[in-house]
Amino acid sequence: MLLLHTEKLKQIKMAGTRTFTMIKPEAVENGSTGAILDKMIKGGFRIISLKKTQLSPELAGKFYEVHKERPFYGELVDYMSSGPIVAAFLEKDNAVLDFRTLIGATDPSEAAEGTIRKEFAESKAKNAVHGSDSDENAEIEASFFFTEFERF
Ligand code: GDP
Numbered sequence: 001m002l003l004l005h006t007e008k009l010k011q012i013k014m015a016g017t018r019t020f021t022m023i024k025p026e027a028v029e030n031g032s033t034g035a036i037l038d039k040m041i042k043g044g045f046r047i048i049s050l051k052k053t054q055l056s057p058e059l060a061g062k063f064y065e066v067h068k069e070r071p072f073y074g075e076l077v078d079y080m081s082s083g084p085i086v087a088a089f090l091e092k093d094n095a096v097l098d099f100r101t102l103i104g105a106t107d108p109s110e111a112a113e114g115t116i117r118k119e120f121a122e123s124k125a126k127n128a129v130h131g132s133d134s135d136e137n138a139e140i141e142a143s144f145f146f147t148e149f150e151r152f
Contacts, residue, residue, distance in 0.1 A: 018048065019095040020141040021103075022130040025083035028052070032120050033086050036129065039116050040090060043102045049089040049146040057081045063144055072125065079125060087145040089138075096138060099131045 023036050033052075041047070055063065060080040067073050092098055104115025108127055111118040121127040132138035142151075 016097075016135050017091055017093060017095050018135070018142070019045075019090050019092075019099045019138045020130075020132045021088050021090060021099065022080075023086040023088075024126065024128055024130065025079065025085055026122055026126040027120055027128040028084050028086055032128070036116055036120060037086075037088070039119075040088070040099075040102070043092075043098070045090040045092045045095070045099065045102075047088055048091050048152060049087075049142070049150050051087045051145055051150075052084055053087065053145070054084045055081045059144065063141065075125060089142040089146055089151060096132055096135055100133070103129050103131045 021040070023033055027033065027036060037047075037050075057077055060077045061068075064073065064076055064080065067076060070076075090099065102116060104111030104117040106117075106127060107124040108117045108121035109124075111121070116129055117127050120129070132141055
Protein backbone atom coordinates (compact mmCIF):
# COMPACT_ATOMS: atom_id res chain seq x y z
CA MET A 1 0.00 0.00 0.00
CA LEU A 2 2.76 2.41 0.99
CA LEU A 3 4.74 1.46 -2.09
CA LEU A 4 1.69 2.00 -4.23
CA HIS A 5 1.20 5.49 -2.81
CA THR A 6 4.86 6.42 -3.30
CA GLU A 7 4.78 5.17 -6.89
CA LYS A 8 1.66 7.21 -7.55
CA LEU A 9 3.16 10.39 -6.12
CA LYS A 10 6.28 9.85 -8.18
CA GLN A 11 4.14 9.52 -11.30
CA ILE A 12 2.17 12.65 -10.46
CA LYS A 13 5.38 14.58 -9.86
CA MET A 14 6.85 13.36 -13.14
CA ALA A 15 3.71 13.78 -15.19
CA GLY A 16 2.85 16.81 -17.22
CA THR A 17 6.08 18.74 -17.61
CA ARG A 18 6.30 18.68 -21.42
CA THR A 19 4.19 19.78 -24.33
CA PHE A 20 4.62 20.01 -28.09
CA THR A 21 3.80 22.96 -30.32
CA MET A 22 3.98 24.00 -33.94
CA ILE A 23 3.88 27.55 -35.24
CA LYS A 24 1.60 27.06 -38.23
CA PRO A 25 2.35 28.08 -41.86
CA GLU A 26 0.49 31.43 -41.92
CA ALA A 27 2.21 32.65 -38.76
CA VAL A 28 5.66 31.60 -40.02
CA GLU A 29 4.91 33.18 -43.42
CA ASN A 30 3.90 36.53 -41.91
CA GLY A 31 7.00 36.78 -39.75
CA SER A 32 5.45 36.12 -36.33
CA THR A 33 7.78 33.26 -35.31
CA GLY A 34 10.02 35.37 -33.03
CA ALA A 35 7.14 37.16 -31.31
CA ILE A 36 5.27 33.89 -30.72
CA LEU A 37 8.34 32.12 -29.30
CA ASP A 38 8.90 35.15 -27.07
CA LYS A 39 5.34 34.80 -25.69
CA MET A 40 5.97 31.12 -24.98
CA ILE A 41 9.22 31.88 -23.14
CA LYS A 42 7.65 34.76 -21.20
CA GLY A 43 4.80 32.38 -20.35
CA GLY A 44 7.34 30.27 -18.46
CA PHE A 45 8.11 27.60 -21.07
CA ARG A 46 11.67 26.40 -21.66
CA ILE A 47 12.60 25.23 -25.16
CA ILE A 48 13.86 21.64 -25.15
CA SER A 49 13.95 21.31 -28.98
CA LEU A 50 13.29 23.68 -31.90
CA LYS A 51 13.13 23.11 -35.67
CA LYS A 52 11.92 24.87 -38.84
CA THR A 53 10.72 22.37 -41.42
CA GLN A 54 7.89 21.63 -43.85
CA LEU A 55 5.46 18.74 -43.47
CA SER A 56 4.73 16.53 -46.46
CA PRO A 57 1.00 15.89 -46.98
CA GLU A 58 1.65 12.30 -45.81
CA LEU A 59 3.25 13.40 -42.54
CA ALA A 60 0.58 16.06 -41.92
CA GLY A 61 -2.04 13.37 -42.54
CA LYS A 62 -0.42 11.10 -39.96
CA PHE A 63 0.04 13.90 -37.45
CA TYR A 64 -3.67 14.80 -37.62
CA GLU A 65 -4.93 11.22 -38.03
CA VAL A 66 -7.22 11.58 -34.97
CA HIS A 67 -9.21 14.12 -37.00
CA LYS A 68 -9.56 12.01 -40.13
CA GLU A 69 -13.32 11.56 -39.75
CA ARG A 70 -13.88 15.29 -39.35
CA PRO A 71 -15.13 17.25 -42.37
CA PHE A 72 -12.17 19.63 -42.35
CA TYR A 73 -9.46 16.92 -42.31
CA GLY A 74 -8.50 17.37 -46.00
CA GLU A 75 -8.32 21.15 -45.64
CA LEU A 76 -6.27 20.82 -42.45
CA VAL A 77 -3.75 18.48 -44.08
CA ASP A 78 -3.44 20.74 -47.17
CA TYR A 79 -2.96 23.80 -45.00
CA MET A 80 -0.44 22.28 -42.60
CA SER A 81 1.71 21.05 -45.50
CA SER A 82 1.39 24.32 -47.48
CA GLY A 83 4.55 25.97 -46.11
CA PRO A 84 7.22 25.83 -43.42
CA ILE A 85 6.27 25.37 -39.77
CA VAL A 86 8.33 25.76 -36.61
CA ALA A 87 8.11 22.77 -34.26
CA ALA A 88 9.08 23.00 -30.59
CA PHE A 89 9.14 20.70 -27.59
CA LEU A 90 8.54 22.73 -24.43
CA GLU A 91 8.97 22.25 -20.70
CA LYS A 92 7.10 23.70 -17.73
CA ASP A 93 5.17 22.36 -14.75
CA ASN A 94 1.63 21.51 -15.80
CA ALA A 95 2.78 22.01 -19.39
CA VAL A 96 -0.16 20.76 -21.47
CA LEU A 97 -2.84 22.64 -19.59
CA ASP A 98 -0.85 25.85 -19.07
CA PHE A 99 0.09 25.92 -22.74
CA ARG A 100 -3.53 25.47 -23.84
CA THR A 101 -4.37 28.43 -21.61
CA LEU A 102 -1.55 30.51 -23.13
CA ILE A 103 -2.65 29.82 -26.73
CA GLY A 104 -6.41 30.26 -26.15
CA ALA A 105 -9.48 28.79 -27.85
CA THR A 106 -9.29 27.08 -31.26
CA ASP A 107 -11.33 29.89 -32.84
CA PRO A 108 -9.49 33.21 -32.30
CA SER A 109 -12.80 35.07 -32.11
CA GLU A 110 -13.45 33.09 -28.91
CA ALA A 111 -9.88 33.29 -27.57
CA ALA A 112 -9.23 35.32 -24.40
CA GLU A 113 -7.38 38.65 -24.52
CA GLY A 114 -3.62 38.22 -24.26
CA THR A 115 -3.58 34.71 -25.69
CA ILE A 116 -1.36 33.79 -28.64
CA ARG A 117 -4.29 32.89 -30.88
CA LYS A 118 -6.13 36.12 -30.01
CA GLU A 119 -3.08 38.12 -31.05
CA PHE A 120 -1.73 36.13 -33.99
CA ALA A 121 -4.40 33.81 -35.45
CA GLU A 122 -6.20 34.63 -38.68
CA SER A 123 -9.15 32.21 -38.38
CA LYS A 124 -10.29 28.93 -36.80
CA ALA A 125 -8.41 27.00 -39.50
CA LYS A 126 -5.33 29.27 -39.65
CA ASN A 127 -4.98 29.65 -35.92
CA ALA A 128 -1.24 30.36 -35.60
CA VAL A 129 -0.23 27.53 -33.24
CA HIS A 130 -0.79 23.92 -32.33
CA GLY A 131 -0.73 22.71 -28.72
CA SER A 132 -0.87 19.07 -27.57
CA ASP A 133 -4.04 17.99 -25.77
CA SER A 134 -2.48 15.40 -23.42
CA ASP A 135 0.86 14.33 -21.96
CA GLU A 136 0.75 11.17 -24.05
CA ASN A 137 0.12 13.06 -27.29
CA ALA A 138 2.87 15.56 -26.46
CA GLU A 139 5.41 12.71 -26.46
CA ILE A 140 3.96 11.13 -29.61
CA GLU A 141 3.89 14.45 -31.47
CA ALA A 142 7.41 15.44 -30.38
CA SER A 143 8.71 12.11 -31.70
CA PHE A 144 7.54 13.09 -35.22
CA PHE A 145 10.20 15.82 -35.20
CA PHE A 146 12.88 15.24 -32.57
CA THR A 147 15.15 12.31 -31.76
CA GLU A 148 16.48 11.74 -28.23
CA PHE A 149 19.69 13.48 -29.35
CA GLU A 150 17.79 16.67 -30.20
CA ARG A 151 16.28 17.17 -26.74
CA PHE A 152 18.20 19.38 -24.32
P1 GDP B 1 -7.11 22.62 -31.16
O1 GDP B 1 -6.84 21.46 -30.24
O2 GDP B 1 -7.49 23.88 -30.42
O3 GDP B 1 -6.00 22.86 -32.15
O4 GDP B 1 -8.43 22.27 -32.02
P2 GDP B 1 -8.98 20.90 -32.66
O5 GDP B 1 -8.26 19.72 -32.10
O6 GDP B 1 -10.47 20.94 -32.54
O7 GDP B 1 -8.65 21.04 -34.21
C1 GDP B 1 -7.34 20.83 -34.70
C2 GDP B 1 -7.03 21.89 -35.74
O8 GDP B 1 -7.90 21.71 -36.85
C3 GDP B 1 -7.27 23.33 -35.30
O9 GDP B 1 -6.21 23.88 -34.57
C4 GDP B 1 -7.47 24.04 -36.63
O10 GDP B 1 -6.23 24.35 -37.27
C5 GDP B 1 -8.17 22.97 -37.46
N1 GDP B 1 -9.63 23.19 -37.46
C6 GDP B 1 -10.50 23.13 -36.42
N2 GDP B 1 -11.76 23.39 -36.83
C7 GDP B 1 -11.69 23.63 -38.17
C8 GDP B 1 -12.64 23.95 -39.17
O11 GDP B 1 -13.85 24.08 -38.92
N3 GDP B 1 -12.16 24.11 -40.46
C9 GDP B 1 -10.85 23.96 -40.78
N4 GDP B 1 -10.44 24.13 -42.06
N5 GDP B 1 -9.92 23.66 -39.86
C10 GDP B 1 -10.33 23.50 -38.58
